[in-house]
Amino acid sequence: MLTVDFTRFPLAAGDRVLDLGCGAGRHAFECYRRGARVVALDRSAAEIREVATWFAAMRDEGEAPPGATATAMEGDALALPFPDDSFDVVIISEVMEHIPDDKGVLAEMVRVLRPGGRLAVTVPRYGPEKVCWALSDAYHEVEGGHIRIYRATELLGKLREAGLRPYGSHHAHALHAPYWWLKCAFGVENDTSPPVKAYHRLLVWDIMKKPLATRLAEHALNPLIGKSFVAYATKPHEPARAAL
Template sequence: MDTIEVERVVAVEERNWWYRERRHLVARELRRLGRPGTGLDVGAAGGGNTRVLLDRGWEAVAVDASPAGVEAARRRGVDARLGDACDLPFPDASFDFAMALDVLEHIEDDAGAARELARVVRPGGAALVTVPCDMRLWSAHDEALGHVRRYDRADLAEVLTDAGFEIGRLWSWNVLLRPVVRMRRRASTGCDLEALPGWLDRSLHAVVAAERALPVGALPGVSLVARLTRP
C-alpha cells in the first residue's frame, strides 16, 4: 500500500461503516479466544485493527511494508515494525494470534505470505484472514488498490491449508450488500474508499451488522473470512 493509500485509509477508517464492522468482527473473534496473549497484525497500514487487540489487553505488534503505514501506526501508539509479509521479522512460534486482514490479495506470492503467517503462530495458536472474493466483482477499484486477485473459497482454503493451518470456519462477509457493491463496481473508475454522508454510512453499517445474527455466511458475499488454528 503506497503513502497516498495509507493516508486515505487512516483518514476514513474511524468513521467508515466497512472498517467499523470489520473491527467488530475482529473483536468478536478475540472474545472467542478468551484470555489475551501476544498478537500480530500483518499488513496493518495505520494500525486501526491492531488497536482492537490493544484495547482488549493483548500485547500486539503491527507490521507493514509501507514506511507511511508504520509511521501512522506509531502516531496512534502502536508498536509498529517495517517488514515484508513474506519475510516476517520474528522467530518461529512467536505469537498466540495473528491476523492478515485484506492482505493476501496484494501479494504475488500469497502462498509464501500464508506460510510466514503460520510460521510465526505457536502450535495451538489462532489466526484470522480476510480477503476480497469472486473475480466477477473485479473492477477498477481492485486495480487502484493494487490487488493481484480476488479469491473463491477453494483457492483460499488451499492456500491456507498448504501453509499449515487448519480451517475452523470459512464464511462469506458483506453478503447483504453484494448486489449494491456489484452495481457500484461496474461503474467504478478507481478506489471507492471515501467518506460518506452520515445517514448513508449509518444505513450501510446497519445492513452489514445484521449479518451478525443472520445465517448468510454460506451465500456469495464481497469478502471471505477464515478462522484458523495452528496444529
C-alpha cells in the same frame, strides 16, 4: 469496521498478536483494547506512522487495559523480522489478494505462529469480487491492486497445505458489496456520482449508528453477498518425539 469476528476468534488478555498488513490498524486497535500485546506491521511507512499515532492516543486516553502493549513497525510479509513461534495470534485481513507469493506469506505466518496458535485471514469473496472485476478494469488493474480472486475452497486448501487446520469461516460486509459495484459502474475514482454519494452516506450512517434494521439486514445478506470471506485456523501442536 471489523472483518474478523472476535466471538468466533477469541482473544485473551496478554496474547501476543501480529496484525500483518495492518493498513489503517482497525484490527490492531481492537486487539489492543482487548488487552493483547500487539505488533501492527505494514510495508507502508505512512500507514505505520498513522497507526503509531493512534496507539499513542489510545494509551494516553486509557483505552487499553494494564499490561496491553502496542507497537507499529514497517516490514516485509515475506521476511518477517521475528523468531519462530513468536505469536499466539496472527491476523491478515484483505492482504493476500495483493501478494503474488501468497504461499510464501502463509509459510512466514505459520513460522512465527506458536503451536496451538490461531490465525484469522480475510479476503474479498469470489462472487462480489468477480462482479467488480467485470464492471471495471480500473478496480484491479492498478499498482498494488488485487491480483487474484479466491474461491473459499482454494483459500482453505492453501491453509491446509501450509500446515494449518481451518476450524470455521463466514462472510462479512454484505452492505458494502453494492457500494463497490456502484463505484465500479460509475468509475472507481468518481466519488461525485449521486448514487455513489448516497450509498456512501448510508454506509457512514450505518457504521456510526449501528441501527438494528441494517444489522439484521446485513446478517441476513452476508451468506448471499458478503463482500469478505473470513477463515479461522489453528497451528497444530508438533507431535511428541518418541523417547530414545
